[in-house]
Amino acid sequence: MHANTSRTFLHLLAKRFHVFVLALAPVMADASASEFAAGRILAQPRAGVSDIEFNALLQENGAFSRGTLPHLRIHIVEVAMGTELETAYVLAQNGMVEFAEPDVLAPVGQAAPDDPRYSEQWHLAKIEAPGAWPISSGQTVMVAVLDTGVDSSHPDLASALVPGINTVAGTPDVYDTSDINNHGTAVAGAVAASTGNGIGVASVAWSSRLMPIRVSDRSDGSAYWSDIVNGLILAADHGARVANISYDVGASMAVTHAAQYVRSLGGLVVNAAMNDGIDPGYSDNPYLITVSATDQNDDRPAWSNYGQHIDVAAPGSLIVTTMNGGGYGTWSGTSFSSPIAASVLALIMTANPQLTPDEVETILKRTADQPNFRFEPNLGYGRINAARAVQAAIETQPPDTLAPAVDITSPDAGMLVHGWVSISVSASDNLGVARVVLYAGQIRIGEDTTAPYTFMWDSTLVPDGTQTLTAVAYDASGNEGESSPLMVTVRN
Known part of the structure; x- marks a missing residue:
């Protein structure tokens, strides 16, 4: 749920709110304020990005977090009135952000009642x-x-x-x-x-x-x-x-x-x-x-x-x-x-x-x-x-006992890295992957629940030299699979 999902969101956003997104230009929309919450959007930092770093990013964009929705680390973000779509767009393009979207007022999916008389079900x-x-x-x-x-x-x-x-x-x-x-x-x-x-x-x-x-x-x-x-x-x-x-x-x-x-x-x-x-x-x-x-x-x-x-x-x-x-x-x-x-x-x-x-x-x-x-x-x-x-x-046969397969696909083994490092993980399972957790040595970098599994790692938090990256994938049955260790060299 990263680059491809962000693009999907922008496409749907454009369709829903008649938004025309121009490169390096503000978002223009003719959506009425009643279609989404005024002065409020929803956003989630990527795995590995701390709350301090995410809040700093929000401040850079004239926004701040009111708090998070339980368990999900989704922030309810206050923004300036009238900038909801623009701010969501800007944040969604940032590598530290999993997603950002307006807090849409969803219509209830009803049609008007038909004949009120009892009829056969x-x-x-x-x-x-x-x-x-x-x-x-x-x-x-x-x-x-x-x-x-x-x-x-x-x-x-x-x-x-x-x-x-x-x-x-x-x-x-x-x-x-x-x-x-x-x-x-x-x-x-x-x-x-x-x-x-x-x-x-x-x-x-x-x-x-x-x-x-x-x-x-x-x-x-x-x-x-x-x-x-x-x-x-x-x-x-x-x-x-x-x-x-x-x-x-x-x-x-x-x-x-x-x-x-x-x-x-x-x-x-x-x-x-x-x-x-x-x-x-x-x-x-x-x-x-x-x-x-x-x-x-x-x-x-x-x-x-x-x-x-x-x-x-x-x-x-x-x-x-x-x-x-x-x-x-x-x-x-x-x-x-x-x-x-x-x-x-x-x-x-x-x-x-x-x-x-x-x-x-x-x-x-x-x-x-x-x-x-x-x-x-x-x-x-x-x-x-x-x-x-x-x-x-x-x-149906007894419950699944097959562990997920998981592999770190980037960076390459032995690569020299510094600063913020984007790490990609591939994981698959016969019945579906529930979550992937990434570690640098014994330090837990973060958790991602949706493919493609991508993490942001602040390598300045560890000493220079060789660091070992490992990914662990879990399925809904509790089975877990561990990747082969991947060694990188940190030099900050």
Whole structure:
């Protein structure tokens, strides 16, 4: 997540905010201030760069850190009003910076409610959920719903809810998870509405526990990326194995790092593709499971986004679910495709608790249906199938024991180095690398969690002479592989 990712971010930034970036010139934008936080951006130093050095860089650019998001070393950076995009661009180009981006106000991925009358829940049969239930209904898994809150008194939800939290910056009550918009209650019902209780609606993972995480205090349901990041961290820290985000976060490096943190603790993050009817041009994100929508005929509704970043599709048209105030209604949008897919992840995890996050994701994808041989190639692996996924989970072989392969690719052995040294590491694993740690002798230089693995080493902190560099790679199963030692000569 370095040079290539920075370029991707700038490209997406330009598309999102109509930014025209000229070499050595300020960023010009016609984006309104309401699209991202005024006077605030998000930035992360590269592995090996100290907080003192990073803060000095911020000061050079007229900015300072308000603090960091937990665990991720992502700084909430205060900048001059009106310079958010320019400062993010300048910082993103600096070799000491992993990424920098505006704190975007993400729209909630909803379409307006359709017919409020009860209608048949076609999506449960379509994904063969009843075929999965004799084996798994999600009973061992907690699912976090990052949204507008949840109606805790709803008769079809109350028994599934566990204490939640409000991550909106400056909120007076961090335990207020009441629904401000109605969207969150509808999403929650798609995951875990009580089933077989003689009232209301059914759901996919009806035995799972629901953790409501309110990330919005706005009537339109929109949420800042920073509040979503905090929500993901808290979800993982409090035991959620699945987290659903029905928001537009596909371009956020901060959310990507938070999703990687969730995965490092054994969880998965599911994201709605959104409802603009376009291909937004996002690259595939290895830490987000992005879900597009299908209708009753397994076609993509015209409003559903699509593209190469889509992992799977799930029903999203005319979904009957719970509503704020104890009622029920019919909704359409990828906001409901996403929690339906998240629910199937909960079924898989319950069916085989020994599976790693990568194995769970692989099962979701490879058991998806591509109906009628006409499924769109830009809707991922296909439309999810709960029964096939659960069956595959119980048939899966024992956990992975293969250690990652890791190698230091630059600098070359024997090279003379001085000052700040850029060090590149190559790492691979049969199921994916979780993190890479670099050492100079016994000194830990830093940790990187996303390929390509690049570190900045301040060689002035060690004596002149021969120094030994070693990289250690870890996978999600806890296996570790160590590189061959690489000797360099320091002369400062």
